[in-house]
Amino acid sequence: MLEIEDLSLQIGTTPILDRVSLSVEPGQILGIVGESGSGKSLTALSAMQLLPEGSSASGSIRFDGRELLNADDVEMQALRGDDLAMIFQEPMTALNPVHSIGDQIAEGITLHTGSDRGQARQLAADMMQRVGLPVDQFPLSRFPHELSGGQRQRVMIAMACALRPKVLIADEPTTALDVTLQAQILHLLRELVEENDMGLVLISHDLAVVAEMTDELVVMRDGIIVDRGPTGTVLRTIEHPYTARLAKASTHIPVRNKPPVLSETSRQQGTAPLVSGRSLVREYRTRRQSLFRAGKPFRAVNNVNIDIYPGQTMGLVGESGCGKSTLARLILALDVPTAGTIEFDGTNLTAASEEQLQIARKNIQVVFQDPFASFNPRHKVERLVAEPLFLEPDITPEQKRDRVVGSLEEVGLSASALEKYPHQFSGGQRQRLAIARALITRPALIVADEPVSALDVSIRAQVLDLLAELRERLGLAYLFISHDLSVVRALCDEVMVMEAGEIVERGIVSEIFDNPRSEAAIQLVNATPDLARALENRQTEN
Amino acid sequence: MLAFFLRKLIWAIATLAVASVLVFAALEIVPGDPAEVMLGINATDDAIAALRESLGLNKPVLERYISWLGGMLVGDFGQSYTYSVSVRELVADRITISLPLALLSLLISTLIAIPVGLYAAAKRGSLADTGIMALTQIGIAIPNFWFALLLVYFLAIWLQLVPAGGFPGWDAGFWVALKSLLLPSLSLALPQAAILSRVTRSALLETMGEDYIRTARAKGLSRRATLWHHALRNALIPVLTILGLQFAYLLAGTIIIENVFYLPGLGRLVFQAISLRDLIVVESVVMMLVATIIIINLVVDLAYLWVDPRLRNRSP
Numbered sequence: 001m002l003e004i005e006d007l008s009l010q011i012g013t014t015p016i017l018d019r020v021s022l023s024v025e026p027g028q029i030l031g032i033v034g035e036s037g038s039g040k041s042l043t044a045l046s047a048m049q050l051l052p053e054g055s056s057a058s059g060s061i062r063f064d065g066r067e068l069l070n071a072d073d074v075e076m077q078a079l080r081g082d083d084l085a086m087i088f089q090e091p092m093t094a095l096n097p098v099h100s101i102g103d104q105i106a107e108g109i110t111l112h113t114g115s116d117r118g119q120a121r122q123l124a125a126d127m128m129q130r131v132g133l134p135v136d137q138f139p140l141s142r143f144p145h146e147l148s149g150g151q152r153q154r155v156m157i158a159m160a161c162a163l164r165p166k167v168l169i170a171d172e173p174t175t176a177l178d179v180t181l182q183a184q185i186l187h188l189l190r191e192l193v194e195e196n197d198m199g200l201v202l203i204s205h206d207l208a209v210v211a212e213m214t215d216e217l218v219v220m221r222d223g224i225i226v227d228r229g230p231t232g233t234v235l236r237t238i239e240h241p242y243t244a245r246l247a248k249a250s251t252h253i254p255v256r257n258k259p260p261v262l263s264e265t266s267r268q269q270g271t272a273p274l275v276s277g278r279s280l281v282r283e284y285r286t287r288r289q290s291l292f293r294a295g296k297p298f299r300a301v302n303n304v305n306i307d308i309y310p311g312q313t314m315g316l317v318g319e320s321g322c323g324k325s326t327l328a329r330l331i332l333a334l335d336v337p338t339a340g341t342i343e344f345d346g347t348n349l350t351a352a353s354e355e356q357l358q359i360a361r362k363n364i365q366v367v368f369q370d371p372f373a374s375f376n377p378r379h380k381v382e383r384l385v386a387e388p389l390f391l392e393p394d395i396t397p398e399q400k401r402d403r404v405v406g407s408l409e410e411v412g413l414s415a416s417a418l419e420k421y422p423h424q425f426s427g428g429q430r431q432r433l434a435i436a437r438a439l440i441t442r443p444a445l446i447v448a449d450e451p452v453s454a455l456d457v458s459i460r461a462q463v464l465d466l467l468a469e470l471r472e473r474l475g476l477a478y479l480f481i482s483h484d485l486s487v488v489r490a491l492c493d494e495v496m497v498m499e500a501g502e503i504v505e506r507g508i509v510s511e512i513f514d515n516p517r518s519e520a521a522i523q524l525v526n527a528t529p530d531l532a533r534a535l536e537n538r539q540t541e542n
Numbered sequence: 543m544l545a546f547f548l549r550k551l552i553w554a555i556a557t558l559a560v561a562s563v564l565v566f567a568a569l570e571i572v573p574g575d576p577a578e579v580m581l582g583i584n585a586t587d588d589a590i591a592a593l594r595e596s597l598g599l600n601k602p603v604l605e606r607y608i609s610w611l612g613g614m615l616v617g618d619f620g621q622s623y624t625y626s627v628s629v630r631e632l633v634a635d636r637i638t639i640s641l642p643l644a645l646l647s648l649l650i651s652t653l654i655a656i657p658v659g660l661y662a663a664a665k666r667g668s669l670a671d672t673g674i675m676a677l678t679q680i681g682i683a684i685p686n687f688w689f690a691l692l693l694v695y696f697l698a699i700w701l702q703l704v705p706a707g708g709f710p711g712w713d714a715g716f717w718v719a720l721k722s723l724l725l726p727s728l729s730l731a732l733p734q735a736a737i738l739s740r741v742t743r744s745a746l747l748e749t750m751g752e753d754y755i756r757t758a759r760a761k762g763l764s765r766r767a768t769l770w771h772h773a774l775r776n777a778l779i780p781v782l783t784i785l786g787l788q789f790a791y792l793l794a795g796t797i798i799i800e801n802v803f804y805l806p807g808l809g810r811l812v813f814q815a816i817s818l819r820d821l822i823v824v825e826s827v828v829m830m831l832v833a834t835i836i837i838i839n840l841v842v843d844l845a846y847l848w849v850d851p852r853l854r855n856r857s858p
Contacts, residue, residue, distance in 0.1 A: 050759055073764065081762035088760075093753040097852055098775045107771070108761040143851040159761065 006059035024199040031214030035456040039223040082112040085160035089172035091152035095144040102140020127158040150181035167199040178483040183527035208529035232538040252461035254468035260493035261312035273307040280340035300326040302501035315492035323501040365438035369450035375422040382418040407436040428459035576819040619826040640807035650731035659742025681736025690729035707804040745777035786842035
């Protein structure tokens with residue numbers, strides 16, 4: 001149906017793709033897997049002829065027997081959104097904020113079928129129903145900002161599939177979503193493939209996702225297809241060294257030389273917890289219901305008890321919006337609990353003086369998810385990494401510099417980084433910088449909020465190794481927040497499962513994940529794509 | 543929505559109250575006694591004292607402020623010292639020129655700026671775009687009164703299309719009157735249009751880089767349809783902000799332009815009133831301008847709500 005042959009692409013003078021060939025048939029799911037910069041998205045955009053300005057492509061892209069590379073605008077416009085559709089990664093920004101979802105779905109329908117507004121809206125409503133957003137709960141007049149990320153991605157799918165495209169290209173459709181939503185969206189896509197005999201091109205960086213979903217697989221690296229074949233064969237035999245590297249990295253577990261620090265044992269040994277939260281509650285005011293009636297307060301964190309012992313790595317998992325980050329903010333003393341107490345090393349943070357808080361803050365540092373957004377782009381590394389040192393006002397400039405260099409060396413960077421700006425580093429290096437910044441005050445606890453979610457699998461493995469190594473060398477404790485159970489399993493000693501503001505299950509990682517008891521934990525475990533499990537299922541199929 | 547409007551309205555009233563204090567206080571501090579100015583340099587001290595008494599200038603400051611404010615609330619703006627007619631009558635007469643002038647300028651500048659901005663954004667990097675941007679640069683640099691003189695020279699004196707100045711009054715016929723407002727509005731509007739079209743262009747270009755534009759293209763919309771249906775409305779937010787700010791400059795600009803074109807509008811009135819120390823007129827006209835600007839801001843705030851649904855549910 002869609003056939004790409006020897007596609008080469010240049011943007012300006014930079015070569016992007018080199019003789020890429022692939023094809024997808026009706027009812028087939030083709031996976032394109034690769035790390036960022038491998039050219040998988042640009043391959044998709046080439047098929048849509050939506051390449052950025054200054055691109056020049058050669059080779060051939062045939063769709064339904066028609067050549068698309070030399071098709072004019074009018075021809076492409078007739079095709080796009082009708083027989084050939086695409087959905088994008090970012091459901092938060094991919095919908096126009098000023099138009100209602102109904103109008104946005106209906107727009108393409110009217111455009112391609114010439115049907116009137118009423119008919120188009122009827123079809124839009126049917127499509128909403130199909131993707132699991134029944135119009136009695138989600139009227140067409142809703143605006144994108146009134147929906148969650150997962151719901152928006154459903155709207156995107158409704159928009160793309162309304163006219164039953166022959167081929168749908170999905171570019172990382174679930175990367176921005178948590179595992180539960182990911183499982184739902186993937187399920188929906190598979191159903192649509194079966195219902196409409198649609199060809200699906202699924203682009204992903206996640207081998208487990210493509211292992212579960214796809215029939216055929218191509219592995220891309222630096223604009224070249226390095227490995228291809230039926231998904232089961234490619235992933236089971238793993239002949240190509242790059243595929244092997246990807247597979248290894250995505251299931252990577254850092255070595256742990258010391259035994260895990262368990263709460264039960266620590267308690268018995270009489271070790272005092274580093275951080276101890278009791279009956280923590282954080283309420284938020286909601287929008288007033290009317291001028292005279294206040295809104296019902298929303299409990300983001302509800303009656304949570306938490307203990308983290310020195311040197312312990314505590315995982316915190318849960319769906320997005322369950323209160324993980326709010327709890328982290330409470331522990332970082334960036335936010336004050338509505339009720340309950342937090343003690344750090346015996347100091348009650350909720351009633352602490354500014355001076356005591358400073359000491360606590362030196363001891364609790366943070367690493368955030370997005371290494372691109374958490375640095376001021378106009379400052380040099382020396383200043384960025386030294387930022388937390390304002391907590392130690394007596395330090396001399398020489399000492400400061402030494403500390404920065406020391407910190408950089410801890411994370412595997414060198415003093416040559418001092419004079420550089422954040423954009424001169426890759427994503428993985430930037431996350432190392434963020435860790436260096438956290439280490440500079442020599443903390444006892446690092447709160448890591450989804451620290452590896454934005455990273456490619458091979459980089460992710462390196463950062464996990466680094467975190468594990470630092471833990472052993474410096475005796476750090478971590479509160480490790482993630483929606484990705486595989487990294488929690490790889491790194492953490494114990495895990496807490498959070499749902500709707502409450503901790504519903506806690507214990508040793510392997511016990512919880514192998515034998516989950518709470519509804520929330522079961523759901524998370526089942527929704528998490530697992531390479532080994534997916535291949536096992538394939539084995540039984542064949 | 544209603545709560546939003548009420549809150550904005552309360553703010554508007556509070557702003558007006560503060561402005562009234564400032565306006566009144568400023569004119570109290572300004573040197574120059576209206577009675578002296580009215581009677582000329584040969585007046586006796588007794589005559590001046592008598593006039594001060596009859597104008598109520600001897601009363602305590604607070605009492606005069608309250609009676610001024612109270613009067614305005616019921617539509618009584620007081621009596622002009624120099625014209626010896628009620629300020630209300632004076633203003634009502636002049637506003638029939640200044641308001642149409644300001645609105646016409648606003649209309650012209652918007653009608654020029656948005657299409658020009660759209661065109662330049664659609665043809666980004668082309669010769670047309672570069673040319674338009676160079677022109678707008680000149681438009682921003684030229685002061686409006688100089689522009690007014692050029693327009694008079696070419697359109698009024700050389701081509702004799704429109705009158706060079708003066709105002710025949712609305713009684714002379716709608717089109718005749720409108721024609722004499724055309725040059726002044728154009729000279730007010732063009733520099734504003736230059737700024738506004740640049741803002742429109744850059745707002746559009748920024749919006750065109752958004753993900754939802756790519757989504758719209760993936761739906762099969764043409765470049766032009768995407769620009770109109772998806773980019774323009776999102777780009778309107780900065781444009782509205784500038785438009786609201788420009789209206790204030792427009793009102794200030796009428797003072798100069800009305801003098802250049804001999805238009806008997808509010809601008810000329812306030813200019814003369816200042817030089818004659820006709821404080822009551824100055825105060826009243828300034829307060830009216832303040833009120834107009836506050837109302838315009840209120841309208842802009844409501845327009846934001848129309849443009850961007852995300853703002854509708856949020857408290858300001």
